Amino acid sequence: MVAAINTAGVVRLKVDTLVNAAAAAERVGDRQTAFTLYREALFFDPDHVEAIAGMGRLRFKPPAQPMLDEMRQRATRRACEVTIEVRNPCNYRCFYCVAEGHNNIPVQRMDLAKIEAIYQTVTEEVVVTALECGGGEPTVHPQFPELVRLASKYGVVSFPSNNSQDPKRWLPEETATRLMVRSSLHPEAEAKIERYVANARYLLDRGVKFTSLFIAHPTRVASIPRYRTLFAEAGIPFSPIPFIGEHEGKSYPHAHTDAEREIIGLEDGVRHWTHQIQPATNRIRNFRGIPCVAGHRSLYIAKDGTLRRCLYDGRPLQQRAAQSEPCRVKHCGCGLLLDKLNMVEDIEFYNTWAGMAGIEQMPADWMQDAAARKGHASIQDALAEEHAAMYEALMEAYGKNQGQA
Ligand code: SF4
Numbered sequence: 454m455v456a457a458i459n460t461a462g463v464v465r466l467k468v469d470t471l472v473n474a475a476a477a478a479e480r481v482g483d484r485q486t487a488f489t490l491y492r493e494a495l496f497f498d499p500d501h502v503e504a505i506a507g508m509g510r511l512r513f514k515p516p517a518q519p520m521l522d523e524m525r526q527r528a529t530r531r532a533c534e535v536t537i538e539v540r541n542p543c544n545y546r547c548f549y550c551v552a553e554g555h556n557n558i559p560v561q562r563m564d565l566a567k568i569e570a571i572y573q574t575v576t577e578e579v580v581v582t583a584l585e586c587g588g589g590e591p592t593v594h595p596q597f598p599e600l601v602r603l604a605s606k607y608g609v610v611s612f613p614s615n616n617s618q619d620p621k622r623w624l625p626e627e628t629a630t631r632l633m634v635r636s637s638l639h640p641e642a643e644a645k646i647e648r649y650v651a652n653a654r655y656l657l658d659r660g661v662k663f664t665s666l667f668i669a670h671p672t673r674v675a676s677i678p679r680y681r682t683l684f685a686e687a688g689i690p691f692s693p694i695p696f697i698g699e700h701e702g703k704s705y706p707h708a709h710t711d712a713e714r715e716i717i718g719l720e721d722g723v724r725h726w727t728h729q730i731q732p733a734t735n736r737i738r739n740f741r742g743i744p745c746v747a748g749h750r751s752l753y754i755a756k757d758g759t760l761r762r763c764l765y766d767g768r769p770l771q772q773r774a775a776q777s778e779p780c781r782v783k784h785c786g787c788g789l790l791l792d793k794l795n796m797v798e799d800i801e802f803y804n805t806w807a808g809m810a811g812i813e814q815m816p817a818d819w820m821q822d823a824a825a826r827k828g829h830a831s832i833q834d835a836l837a838e839e840h841a842a843m844y845e846a847l848m849e850a851y852g853k854n855q856g857q858a
């Protein structure tokens with residue numbers, strides 16, 4: 454046992470020495486020596502974060518990104534995303550719930566004073582708080598009104614909800630215009646549709662931004678036209694989204710008939726770039742070693758007030774990182790937060806939340822012309838193409854196309 458530990462320790466020391474020497478060679482521009490030393494380090498420890506990062510830097514070939522280059526030049530103001538962990542049970546049991554088994558977690562109290570201390574370090578013009586609720590319904594958490602008051606002092610707040618709870622109980626009215634409720638109409642709510650509609654109307658009437666999604670499971674598609682009419686009459690947004698999964702031996706959404714696709718609206722409208730590139734960017738989610746804005750422009754605050762990079766990296770941070778740093782975990786289930794491929798630095802992201810927070814937006818009228826000049830039908834198509842090219846370039850440079858997914 455002692456011998457094994459010693460051998461592991463010697464290897465670690467050797468790899469660290471190689472990586473330090475490689476970094477020194479890189480700093481003085483000796484790329485060949487750096488390459489050789491990083492490669493040797495990776496031979497002994499293929500998971501070494503700094504070695505993967507160094508090798509990636511050397512191999513990275515930036516794809517052409519005319520739209521994004523222009524956007525980065527023009528983006529003079531900044532946004533910071535803050536995600537807060539909220540844990541409590543869900544009062545529903547949807548048959549398609551992906552959080553099944555995790556939707557009955559007892560209420561866990563949050564340390565709001567510690568959470569606020571982290572907000573006080575955020576200096577960006579726009580602060581967007583997202584509540585990360587696991588499989589729970591956040592509006593049933595006893596500290597929810599207090600949390601919303603706190604987070605909305607610093608910016609806008611967005612959270613998922615099944616819209617089952619009377620908003621008179623949980624909504625601090627003075628925060629309403631800074632809230633986005635990402636609601637879904639679930640099967641149990643369908644049985645009490647009047648209550649769902651009344652809760653939605655109450656929120657909308659007070660200035661809450663309210664979106665209503667409907668999971669288009671094959672067994673639910675036929676109800677969509679009825680709900681479209683009902684929601685349109687009540688002035689409530691309603692958006693079916695495809696169910697992704699298996700049902701009766703068929704794989705959805707591919708198995709939908711043309712008529713079902715039309716009912717769901719699968720081909721409608723311009724899709725946001727993040728949705729367009731999803732099939733490709735879900736292919737590999739091992740971003741270990743690739744620089745990521747998590748911990749820098751995107752912060753995760755655990756319920757006890759501990760600052761972390763993200764949900765998937767459990768290490769506590771003493772303070773925010775001054776810049777993007779290499780990812781240290783082997784699987785990323787977050788959105789895309791990579792330094793060279795993220796939404797937080799988009800003008801569109803900034804403007805959406807700045808508009809809600811009543812903060813001046815950045816000029817964006819140049820984007821449509823720029824996309825057309827570059828031969829794209831829409832801004833989203835242009836961004837999707839450039840971001841997809843960046844994803845491929847990163848996976849190639851950081852060795853993720855070699856069976857590390
Ligand atoms: S409301 Fe959401 S979290 Fe709750 S059971 Fe349904 S799908 Fe799961």
Ligand code: SF4
Pocket residue numbers: 740745746747762763764765766779780781782784785786787790791
């Ligand atoms: S967000 Fe994803 S890529 Fe970034 S540190 Fe967390 S797990 Fe890694």
